Amino acid sequence: MRALYWFRDDLRLEDNPALTAMCAKADEAIFAFVIPESNRWSRSPERMGKHRSRFMTDSLIALDKALRDRGNQLLVLHGDSDVAIVEAAEKWSCRAVYSQRCHTHEEEIAATQVAAVIPHHTFEGATLLHPDDLPFDLKDLPNIFTRFRKKVEKGGLVVRDVQSIPQIPPPPSDLPDESIELDKSELMDGLPKTTMYFDGGAEAGMKRLQHYFWGTRALSEYKKTRNGMIGWDYSSKFSPWLAWGCLSPRIVYHAILDYESDFESNESTYWLIFELLWRDYFRLIAMQHGDRIWHKTGLKDAPRKPVIHHPLQWKDWCTGNTKSDFVNANMHELRLTGFMSNRGRQNVASYAIHNMGLDWRICAAWFEHWLIDYDPCSNTGNWLYVAGIGNDPRLQREFDVEWQADRYDPEGTFRRHWNRLGEKFPCDPLAIE
Ligand SMILES: Cc1cc2nc3c(=O)[nH]c(=O)nc-3n(C[C@H](O)[C@H](O)[C@H](O)COP(=O)(O)OP(=O)(O)OC[C@H]3O[C@@H](n4cnc5c(N)ncnc54)[C@H](O)[C@@H]3O)c2cc1C
Numbered sequence: 001m002r003a004l005y006w007f008r009d010d011l012r013l014e015d016n017p018a019l020t021a022m023c024a025k026a027d028e029a030i031f032a033f034v035i036p037e038s039n040r041w042s043r044s045p046e047r048m049g050k051h052r053s054r055f056m057t058d059s060l061i062a063l064d065k066a067l068r069d070r071g072n073q074l075l076v077l078h079g080d081s082d083v084a085i086v087e088a089a090e091k092w093s094c095r096a097v098y099s100q101r102c103h104t105h106e107e108e109i110a111a112t113q114v115a116a117v118i119p120h121h122t123f124e125g126a127t128l129l130h131p132d133d134l135p136f137d138l139k140d141l142p143n144i145f146t147r148f149r150k151k152v153e154k155g156g157l158v159v160r161d162v163q164s165i166p167q168i169p170p171p172p173s174d175l176p177d178e179s180i181e182l183d184k185s186e187l188m189d190g191l192p193k194t195t196m197y198f199d200g201g202a203e204a205g206m207k208r209l210q211h212y213f214w215g216t217r218a219l220s221e222y223k224k225t226r227n228g229m230i231g232w233d234y235s236s237k238f239s240p241w242l243a244w245g246c247l248s249p250r251i252v253y254h255a256i257l258d259y260e261s262d263f264e265s266n267e268s269t270y271w272l273i274f275e276l277l278w279r280d281y282f283r284l285i286a287m288q289h290g291d292r293i294w295h296k297t298g299l300k301d302a303p304r305k306p307v308i309h310h311p312l313q314w315k316d317w318c319t320g321n322t323k324s325d326f327v328n329a330n331m332h333e334l335r336l337t338g339f340m341s342n343r344g345r346q347n348v349a350s351y352a353i354h355n356m357g358l359d360w361r362i363c364a365a366w367f368e369h370w371l372i373d374y375d376p377c378s379n380t381g382n383w384l385y386v387a388g389i390g391n392d393p394r395l396q397r398e399f400d401v402e403w404q405a406d407r408y409d410p411e412g413t414f415r416r417h418w419n420r421l422g423e424k425f426p427c428d429p430l431a432i433e
Pocket residue numbers: 226235236237238239240242243272275276278279282340341342343345346349367371373374375376378379380382383386
């Protein structure tokens with residue numbers, strides 16, 4: 001049987017249940033990824049900024065190489081995802097399409113449209129806990145994270161083993177050999193050499209994991225350092241690889257267990273698992289609530305505060321021209337590198353919503369454009385949380401941004417660094433639609 005494997009947010013061969021399932025059935029295979037052209041779809045050039053686009057291309061090149069090492073290759077298609085996949089499947093006479101299951105609105109529509117034309121088999125693979133292993137029905141998912149965590153931790157977390165790379169079937173003999181182009185276009189030109197730069201792909205993700213765990217043992221200090229803002233090792237920085245699926249959360253989890261048996265098990269090693277559970281939680285919330293997560297009032301019936309769209313203030317926030325030098329520095333870091341610390345994200349989100357009265361959705365869209373690690377579930381879940389219309393037991397989650405700046409950047413080093421670079425590389429507000 002000839003099949004088509006559709007890579008989505010799972011750009012890896014290891015621990016990929018949908019890929020393993022296809023390889024067990026197919027004796028010939030096409031591997032494809034689609035870059036959408038219309039901004040109806042996430043990952044279209046308009047919705048995906050240059051840093052994420054560069055990381056994606058890097059990851060696709062790495063994936064192509066991994067497939068070539070095993071006798072196949074990756075096809076990069078352009079157009080609407082469902083149309084491009086169906087056309088490719090028909091062109092190469094594939095009898096079925098396989099992919100990792102996605103639970104967000106646009107991705108589900110595309111998957112259903114493919115399934116309307118050709119058998120489309122989808123498998124869970126993006127979460128730490130397999131949804132079928134949860135000790136409750138999805139409809140009973142607790143609406144507060146702590147309750148969810150306690151339920152899944154009761155009696156020990158159930159995490160499946162990592163699946164090794166399957167035997168990759170060969171391509172059809174007449175498949176053209178196409179290579180993927182990467183435009184590195186000096187993204188980081190002019191920035192200090194120490195600026196973080198994330199290499200895409202599974203191998204680079206594993207290298208980062210090795211560094212953070214066995215290389216520096218920074219994992220042992222993670223809980224104490226995770227609120228940092230400067231440098232590589234205050235937190236794991238796994239998010240871009242997790243968001244694109246270059247690393248699976250189960251690979252990270254089992255590596256934490258290995259680290260614990262090699263060195264030590266402490267609050268910090270546990271805390272990284274705790275954060276992976278947050279990631280799962282926001283995915284399950286998306287599964288449970290469907291496109292409700294994108295509503296102006298989120299999971300509530302009414303917004304916590306009146307929300308009006310202020311285009312000019314929104315541009316001030318985007319371009320790092322607010323009254324807060326702490327917010328501005330974080331916004332410059334985001335635009336110039338595609339990354340922002342968790343502490344930074346919480347503060348700029350709180351400031352946008354609570355101090356400036358902006359609509360969370362348009363701010364979340366700015367994050368979508370710039371973040372290398374953009375993930376629809378984690379991004380939306382966190383924005384709703386900060387806006388007080390998601391899964392927050394507290395009525396108010398407003399940060400005192402000046403107090404936060406004093407606490408987390410007491411010498412002003414972070415602010416000086418990014419505000420200086422923001423001035424050197426300004427963002428033109430007129431260029432923002
Ligand atoms: C407004 C806002 C928007 C965000 N948007 C995104 C997004 O688009 N993509 C994204 O991956 N994370 C998002 N986060 C969560 C978090 O800020 C990042 O995951 C984290 O900063 C990435 O750095 P790290 O890998 O070093 O994290 P670490 O602290 O090392 O955590 C390890 C991993 O746990 C997961 N994780 C940690 N914190 C969270 C969290 N609060 N929610 C969900 N998962 C978490 C991530 O996968 C992360 O890589 C957002 C947070 C806020 C407040």
